[in-house]
Amino acid sequence: MIATPPAQQLVDGKLSGASTGASYPILNPATGEEIGHAPDSSADDVDAAIAAARRAFDETDWSTDVALRVRCLRQLHQALLDHADDFRALTTAEVGMPGFMMGAAGFDVPVEGLKWVTDLLERYEWETDLGVARPMGIPSRRTVRREPVGVVAAITPWNVPTQINLAKIGPALAAGCTVVLKPAPDTPWVAAELGRLAAEHTDLPAGVLNVVTPRSNEVAAQLTSDPRVDMVSFTGSTNTGRAIMAAAAPTLKKVFLELGGKSAAIALDDADVAAVAGATAFAACIHAGQGCAITTRLVVPREKYDEAVDVAAATMESIGAKDPADPGAICGPVISQAQRDRVAGYLRLAEEEGGRIVTGGKVIDQPGFWVEPTVIAGLDNSSCLAQEEIFGPVLVVIPHDGDDDAVRIANDSAYGLSGSVDSGDLERARAVARRIRTGTLAVNGGVWFSPDAPFGGYKQSGLGREMGVAGFEEYLEMKTVAEPAGG
Structure with missing residues (x-):
């Protein structure tokens, strides 16, 4: 028996099943047996999650309150440590991941990575002073500000889900973004459990983190084309990465892709x-x-x-x-x-x-x-x-x-x-x-x-980097501000 509660989606701060009541089985790959069910999130559920994330970014102080972000991320880190044994057992059952990997990419390293990016958040310099110059003869003091991208759709695969889920939502939330996490339908439960811990053990405002678990690729594709989404962060196959780039192109979303390797x-x-x-x-x-x-x-x-x-x-x-x-x-x-x-x-x-x-x-x-x-x-x-x-x-x-x-x-x-x-x-x-x-x-x-080392690839292995300072800064925009010198 798995001690973890049943998988639920998290939308606008509320844990629930799919709005239609639909679900699909979760299988243990070692036995082929059914071990649970996941909500089959509908198009309406995904739409609601995007709307909640947009609202939380635009109408709360999440994007500007660094102290709140630090507190919530430390609470999530502690909740993961407190529930580590159950989380590891769930990962072995749902993902088929051998237990020795829990000391590395299966659990310990991604949880350490969440702490690392929170520590980075506490010391990160959000502004860089470029000093005074005279562009076009006008004395000006220039400052480069770093600000969160906005609403992030995080789409993750089944192979090392906790590593990749946390490598996306940790930096995105630390940066001040709001997130809709969509895990692979082969491994929805570990993502849903991450959402449950966030909902029940942190002070995250409603809508800052949402987790939806649609089985349909067509339903999930809303995340890549919806104009309310500012960035898509995807890990998976190169072919799917190409499709996501194409879907994001009409709205010119920022796209992070970590793709295949040989x-x-x-x-x-x-x-x-x-x-x-x-x-x-x-x-x-x-x-x-x-x-x-x-x-x-x-x-x-x-x-x-x-x-x-x-x-x-x-x-x-x-x-x-x-x-x-x-x-x-x-x-x-x-x-x-x-x-x-x-x-x-x-x-x-x-x-x-x-x-x-x-x-x-x-x-x-x-x-x-x-x-x-x-x-x-x-x-x-x-x-x-x-x-x-x-x-x-x-x-x-x-x-x-x-x-x-x-x-x-x-x-x-x-x-x-x-x-x-x-x-x-x-x-x-x-x-x-x-x-x-x-x-x-x-x-x-x-x-x-x-956690402190950037990870990503050349050529068709992707765009951008995950983890390290570079991975955190994927979720930031840069704004150059000029004021009159001496003003």
Whole structure:
């Protein structure tokens, strides 16, 4: 049994079901069993949420009262800590996320990130004095002010929902914006629980934070086109990101997009290739490979290719796929039958393209949505398996012929989200890293994932940055004000 109360939407400060009474089932991806229901928010519900957010921004002092924002965000942070055990259990049940991830992206890091952005809010300088100048001969004192964007539609995916929900609503609320949060219909409950904690344990004014859980993409699309919404902050697939940009274009909304990835882990010829192969195979198994920044291309020296393939395969075989409630689980289920079928389609395509499945390669025949951790050899970087984001526990091993070739392979992608470089020579690794066009990069095992570090990508991996000061400032506008000098 899950101790968390049933999922409800939050609109204008009130927790409720959908106005139509409609709901849809929430499934545990490890078992396929129904564990609850979510309100199937209607077009009227979404409209009401937008209206409430607009009203709260325009008619309350939320956008100007920093002390109120600090107090409310600290209350929400404390509520998350107070309900941490139930929140973690809900995440494992609804998302299929292994418990070890709760100490990282599953729970602890996003909650720490909420505290970090609140601390930033307390010390942030909202005005910058540019001093006095004489533009066109007129002595003027210039000031740059930073002000909240306005109403933000935060649209989030199912893979690490609490991380992404908080990485959006935390900075947006801190900046003085009001928010309508729309989670993926595969994982509505953790978002609804975030809304409940905000409603019941904070002094957030009505309408500042709204949570709607429509199942229909058409209903959700209102958030991207409604003129009352000033900004859309979206994390998800690149194709959906394109559609959101198009929908936002007529009203020229500000758009933040964190999209797909096909990141390369590069071992140079002086690296410990076996260690890199083992670590990369481990990473590709985490949460069944359902992470946009996971390194899913292992790029190794040609002369050490067979060794890398063997180590990667042995690593994946040792990990296997386990119940996410098992304390030893690394690779749990994929989120849904649709995602399992998508991954299975790529595994068939691997063989059609001439690849060799070294280990795994099959759907696991048991309740829930399971895929074997899989290593694929024998494909080059032009293959679909090397170019397209699979979002499953699938690693493609690709040979390179030196540093220049490794850089070429890493950059030969529509994406540019993350990656890694390993070498026995740190300066050599740094030199290669500087040539790789990605938004985050690990060198010789360094870890970039932290609330104070900006995250985002180049190319078709998105626009803008999340987390860090840069992530906070995504939710701000800049206003330059000039006054007579000496006035």
